[in-house]
Amino acid sequence: MLASLQLALDKRKAEGLLRQRRLLDSPQAEHIVANNKPYLSFCSNDYLGLANHPTLIAAMQKAAGDSGVGSGASGLVTGHHRYHDDLEKQLAKFVNMPAALLFSAGYMANIGALGALVGRGDAIFADKLNHACLNDGGYYSLAEFNRFAHNDVVALENLLKASTARHKLIAVDAVFSMDGDIAPLAEYLALCEKYDAYLYIDDAHGFGVLGEHGQGSLNHLKLKSPRIIMMATLGKAAGVAGSFVAGESVVIDYLIQTAKSYVYSTPAPPALSATLSASVSLIEQGDDLRTHLRSLISYFKENLQCKRWQLMPSETSVQPLVVGDNLEALALSEYLQGQGILVPAIRPPTVPVGTARLRISLSAAHSLDDIKQLISAIQQAEQAL
Template sequence: MLASLQRELDQRKADGLLRQRRLLDSPQAEHIVANQQPYLSFCSNDYLGLANHPDLIAAMQKAAGDSGVGSGASGLVTGHHRYHDELEQQLARFVELPAALLFSTGYMANIGVLGALVGRGDAIFADKLNHACLNDGGYFSHAEFHRYPHNDVAALEKLLQASTAKHKLIAADAVFSMDGDIAPIPEYLALCEKYDAYLYIDDAHGFGVLGEHGKGSLNHFKIKSPRIIMMATLGKAAGVAGSFVAGEQVVIDYLIQKAKSYVYSTPAPPALSATLSASVKLIEQGDHLRANLQALIQYLKANLKLNKWRLMDSDTTIQPLVVGDNLEALALSEYLQTCGILVPAIRPPTVPVGTARLRISLSATHTMDDMKKLVAAIHQAERELCA
């Protein structure tokens, strides 16, 4: 078996698909130290620049002193701390849904929710470009698992129309992590109402960034419905860690009983929840941060003019630069590193074959000077690498 594993690793390296970790020696920020070198970073999902915010550091230090550093037991034994409970109520109010439930990660939330709400005899309808955790949640649920072409409302309707499943659930990312585009959520909700289905939205990359005061993608579209269940992660725009699911009270009550990744897990330390309570307040007060993000996005789209490579059409903090070839995408990423800039190369199976890309992630703490440096370096790279 070991020889087989090594052969597969060697082949991945030859195909330009071998993934490697960087060692970070600084807080997460727009300027970091990785592998003992300073870089301007466009790698992080810390969209509002809160991961190193002094208010959150102080909140965590105080809360650790008050509550210790571990939860010690599952949430259904003695692990559900007042800090957890207060954060759940605060998040539900913020996203304007009746109730919320914390999970340790977004991956655990998606697996737990889909596995609890649907099963054999039911059906999940999933976007072809959904994140891996939504796909895994669908597979583990034992429900029929149907995938429709990306953002294709007509194809989805045909699948719903043909389904005889007892319960139907549409599952989709709100903002797609590798393309940066936004799902047609209002159209999905209309299909739910027409075909008696429910809508599960993964708002990992919309929460904190989209909508009024950063309330997320549902607020962005100004839609509400008891048919909607949303999940959002708390390690991206919120700057800390974890995730939550929000929806009708009966849904949350049911998940507490049936979501295995909740029932059989020790909750994150209470201090993280206290820190996140401070983070939600900063998100709500962060309109100036979101305004700066929009200015950065517009600058990049207006000024990055390329002949071979292509910036995808995205109005979000995720700006994908499609290169195509795996090795060429790696070469571009490595070239930018020589300029002191980190932008990750994303290759299959994370993205479709032939669409290897650089995933440019913007943060509200980036400046226009940072953007000018990035644009100039990419222009120079195209001239040198594509000559």
């Protein structure tokens, strides 16, 4: 067995697919220290620059003193703290949903929610570019798992029309993590009404960034319906950790009883929830941050001129630069690293074969000079490589 594992690792390395961790020696920010070297970073999902915010640091320190550092039991025993409860109510109100339920990670939320809401005899309809945790949640649910071409409303309708499943659930990313585009959620909701289905959206990359006061993709698209269930992570724009699912009260009550990743897990420390309550307040008050972020996105898109590589048509913080070849994407990432700039090379299976890319993440914490430095380095790389 050990020999076969090593062979698999060697094969990954030869194909340019071996992943390596960097050791971070500083707080998460736009300027970091990794492997003992300073870098300008475009790797983080900290879209509003809150991960090292002094207000959140102070909130965590105080809350740890009040509540300790661990939850100590599952949420259905004695692990559900007042801080957890307050945050759930705050999040539900913020995203304009009747109720919300906290999970310790987005992966846990999607696996738990999908596994509880559908099963044998039901059907899930999933975009082919969905995040891995939506796929895994679909597979583990034991429901019939149908995939349709990216953002293809016609293909989805054909699948729904042909389905005889007892319950139908469309499960999609709201903002796609590797392409940065927004799903046609209004069209999907119309299909839900037509075919008696429900819409489960993963708003990991929209929450805090899109919509009025950062309420997310649903608010951005002006969508509201009892057929919608949403998940969002709290380790990206919110700057801390965890996730939540929001929807009708009966949905959340049902998940509390049946979502295995909630029922059989110890909740995140209460201090994290107190910190997140402060983070949600900062998000709500952060219109200036979002305005600055949008200006950086516009400047980057308008001023990056590449001939060999293609910048995808994203209007969000995720700006993918498609290179194509795995080794060339790695070489570009390594060239930028040599210039003191970190941008991750994303390769299969995270993205389709032949579409290896740099995933450039822009943050409100970046300055215009940071963006100019990145543009200059990419354009120099196109000549040097």
